[in-house]
Amino acid sequence: MKLFNIILWSTSFSLAYAITPTPRYNGGCAAINQRIYCYGGTANRQPTSDHYSLDLTKDFSIANSIESWNNVVPVGDFSVEPNSLFSIVPLNDSYLIHGGLGYGSSTRYLKNTTVVYNASNNSWSAIQTQNQTSLMPSREETCTLDLSNRIWAWGGISDNTTAININKTTYHDEFQVLDLNTLTWSFPDNATEMSSRQTNIPNPRLEHTATLSNSGQSIYFIGGLQVDDSGTSLSGAPMNTVLEYNITSGEWTTHTSPANTTIPASRRLHSATLVPNSDLIFVYGGSVTDAADAVADYTYLLNTTSFIWTPINIANANLGTKSRFGHSAVLHNNISLFIIFGADDLGNLRNDFSVIDIAHWQWVSEFKANGDYANTTAATPSTSTNLNASASIAKSRSSSKQSSSSLNNDYTFISLKYTKTAYLIIGAIVLFTFL
Ligand SMILES: *[C@@H]1O[C@H](CO)[C@@H](O)[C@H](O)[C@H]1NC(C)=O
Ligand SMILES: *[C@@H]1O[C@H](CO)[C@@H](O)[C@H](O)[C@H]1NC(C)=O
Numbered sequence: 416m417k418l419f420n421i422i423l424w425s426t427s428f429s430l431a432y433a434i435t436p437t438p439r440y441n442g443g444c445a446a447i448n449q450r451i452y453c454y455g456g457t458a459n460r461q462p463t464s465d466h467y468s469l470d471l472t473k474d475f476s477i478a479n480s481i482e483s484w485n486n487v488v489p490v491g492d493f494s495v496e497p498n499s500l501f502s503i504v505p506l507n508d509s510y511l512i513h514g515g516l517g518y519g520s521s522t523r524y525l526k527n528t529t530v531v532y533n534a535s536n537n538s539w540s541a542i543q544t545q546n547q548t549s550l551m552p553s554r555e556e557t558c559t560l561d562l563s564n565r566i567w568a569w570g571g572i573s574d575n576t577t578a579i580n581i582n583k584t585t586y587h588d589e590f591q592v593l594d595l596n597t598l599t600w601s602f603p604d605n606a607t608e609m610s611s612r613q614t615n616i617p618n619p620r621l622e623h624t625a626t627l628s629n630s631g632q633s634i635y636f637i638g639g640l641q642v643d644d645s646g647t648s649l650s651g652a653p654m655n656t657v658l659e660y661n662i663t664s665g666e667w668t669t670h671t672s673p674a675n676t677t678i679p680a681s682r683r684l685h686s687a688t689l690v691p692n693s694d695l696i697f698v699y700g701g702s703v704t705d706a707a708d709a710v711a712d713y714t715y716l717l718n719t720t721s722f723i724w725t726p727i728n729i730a731n732a733n734l735g736t737k738s739r740f741g742h743s744a745v746l747h748n749n750i751s752l753f754i755i756f757g758a759d760d761l762g763n764l765r766n767d768f769s770v771i772d773i774a775h776w777q778w779v780s781e782f783k784a785n786g787d788y789a790n791t792t793a794a795t796p797s798t799s800t801n802l803n804a805s806a807s808i809a810k811s812r813s814s815s816k817q818s819s820s821s822l823n824n825d826y827t828f829i830s831l832k833y834t835k836t837a838y839l840i841i842g843a844i845v846l847f848t849f850l
């Protein structure tokens with residue numbers, strides 16, 4: 416009875432209660448309404464519908480932060496489904512979840528392919544769109560919001576675990592675009608029809624990242640697994656090949672890093688975050704592409720003018736996470752970059768997070784709600800790229816550009832008809848030790 420009262424009380428006042436998250440990866444997190452929300456992911460080898468939030472209005476110590484999460488108890492009777500391998504898009508006071516592995520079953524499918532959690536009224540709703548039937552749901556794709564409130568879904572895979580009536584594995588090299596103004600899906604590049612195919616459409620990728628450029632005109636696609644020309648086998652996309660899609664012209668460009676510059680190891684399940692008001696993208700973590708192991712080289716800046724990769728040293732390493740994959744990277748107020756959950760360099764799933772102050776490129780021991788971090792970096796040599804990045808942030812802290820973080824996912828307990836490479840990946844997952 417007492418328990419019932421507590422539940423009733425917390426539901427009716429739509430309050431949340433404190434909770435320690437279960438270690439997980441492949442979920443999604445977004446910073447909205449001065450909170451970070453994390454939904455779903457795989458924990459204990461099961462897809463979950465867990466929904467946590469973290470208050471960002473107050474300073475807190477990162478070391479004790481594992482107990483700072485609240486369980487979100489939404490209003491209404493909307494049934495939230497378990498999911499992983501989905502895309503997450505922050506929308507002012509809401510966030511949208513699209514696609515994903517769902518129940519991880521070829522007999523039970525997600526009922527709602529696209530759902531929105533609105534933090535202002537603490538409720539979930541399903542997006543019902545025009546042209547919904549032409550949409551082919553997928554997972555391990557990316558969804559990128561542009562400046563006209565359109566969401567550009569690209570890449571990923573659809574098969575008989577993704578939706579009913581899909582009996583053939585499909586990798587997507589075409590865009591599926593959701594216009595939030597009209598709630599309509601469209602398929603603007605016609606790439607699904609072989610006859611009208613543009614010649615320079617890149618091969619599909621999955622477990623890559625997608626980041627809107629500072630101008631809002633282009634989307635950069637980085638890393639992941641790339642489908643070969645035969646359309647059947649997957650391999651790590653080279654990191655010195657970055658794809659750009661120009662939203663205005665509808666043209667693809669494949670950029671290659673200059674010769675004799677650093678090429679990061681291929682990776683998937685990494686994160687990519689635009690450094691606000693700059694031409695830099697910060698890439699964190701990822702897994703090697705032929706196993707489930709966090710990459711050794713896990714912090715880079717990509718200059719999207721020169722396409723030069725620069726390894727970046729984050730100061731105060733003892734305060735930070737090490738390499739992770741299937742984590743979330745969430746930028747708050749253009750300064751505090753949260754690296755949340757994921758699988759670590761020892762193969763353990765995690766329920767903790769760390770914070771990078773990207774003005775000084777340092778891990779911090781305390782989250783500052785006002786973003787006013789002191790430079791605690793011991794004097795060490797720093798590259799000129801890093802200094803430029805710091806300067807551009809310091810100047811532009813107060814602007815409120817949409818952060819772009821993208822998360823991709825990994826396979827879990829289900830057996831997917833993949834290539835030999837992918838089977839290796841699945842096999843390695845089984846070796847995980849779970850916390
Ligand atoms: C799906 O969306 C509908 C509303 O469109 C909602 O009633 C339902 O609870 C959601 N979840 C499931 C599993 O159907
Ligand atoms: C978010 O807010 C901006 C600025 O008020 C507005 O232009 C945009 O349409 C909003 N986006 C959504 C998805 O509501």
Ligand SMILES: *[C@@H]1O[C@H](CO)[C@@H](O)[C@H](O)[C@H]1NC(C)=O
Binds near residue numbers: 506507508533534535
């Ligand atoms: C969220 O809900 C609030 C209150 O109902 C509403 O004003 C707001 O427009 C909603 N946000 C979105 C993105 O629909």
Ligand SMILES: *[C@@H]1O[C@H](CO)[C@@H](O)[C@H](O)[C@H]1NC(C)=O
Binds near residue numbers: 490531540
């Ligand atoms: C919350 O806002 C959403 C729009 O984002 C709307 O569809 C939904 O009905 C609202 N829910 C409640 C309980 O007001």
Ligand SMILES: *[C@@H]1O[C@H](CO)[C@@H](O)[C@H](O)[C@H]1NC(C)=O
Binds near residue numbers: 522576
């Ligand atoms: C799903 O696809 C796999 C591999 O193609 C196949 O073995 C399995 O029988 C299919 N399941 C259903 C329910 O169609």
Ligand SMILES: *[C@@H]1O[C@H](CO)[C@@H](O)[C@H](O)[C@H]1NC(C)=O
Binds near residue numbers: 580581582
């Ligand atoms: C795929 O499944 C649908 C619906 O079950 C069926 O109508 C269609 O013939 C199947 N296609 C192939 C190629 O097996």
Ligand SMILES: *[C@@H]1O[C@H](CO)[C@@H](O)[C@H](O)[C@H]1NC(C)=O
Binds near residue numbers: 549599600601602
């Ligand atoms: C809806 O889909 C149909 C068939 O793919 C297409 O011809 C039509 O242009 C689409 N409508 C919009 C608004 O994109």
Ligand SMILES: *[C@@H]1O[C@H](CO)[C@@H](O)[C@H](O)[C@H]1NC(C)=O
Binds near residue numbers: 603
């Ligand atoms: C897509 O196809 C339609 C009909 O064939 C055509 O009118 C439209 O221009 C095409 N769009 C693009 C972006 O090629």
Ligand SMILES: *[C@@H]1O[C@H](CO)[C@@H](O)[C@H](O)[C@H]1NC(C)=O
Binds near residue numbers: 633662
């Ligand atoms: C994208 O295409 C438009 C129209 O062709 C062009 O004006 C613009 O410069 C292009 N943007 C980039 C970043 O290349």
Ligand SMILES: *[C@@H]1O[C@H](CO)[C@@H](O)[C@H](O)[C@H]1NC(C)=O
Binds near residue numbers: 674675
């Ligand atoms: C790259 O480095 C190699 C070995 O140092 C050198 O022979 C080659 O000329 C360099 N290429 C360019 C384009 O600088």
Ligand SMILES: *[C@@H]1O[C@H](CO)[C@@H](O)[C@H](O)[C@H]1NC(C)=O
Binds near residue numbers: 790791792793797805
């Ligand atoms: C932080 O301090 C270190 C050591 O004094 C210095 O090298 C670095 O330039 C400073 N960073 C910024 C962004 O001021």
Ligand SMILES: *[C@@H]1O[C@H](CO)[C@@H](O)[C@H](O)[C@H]1NC(C)=O
Binds near residue numbers: 694
């Ligand atoms: C990126 O590279 C371009 C061309 O080399 C350079 O002009 C620009 O300053 C670089 N950006 C940063 C933030 O260092």
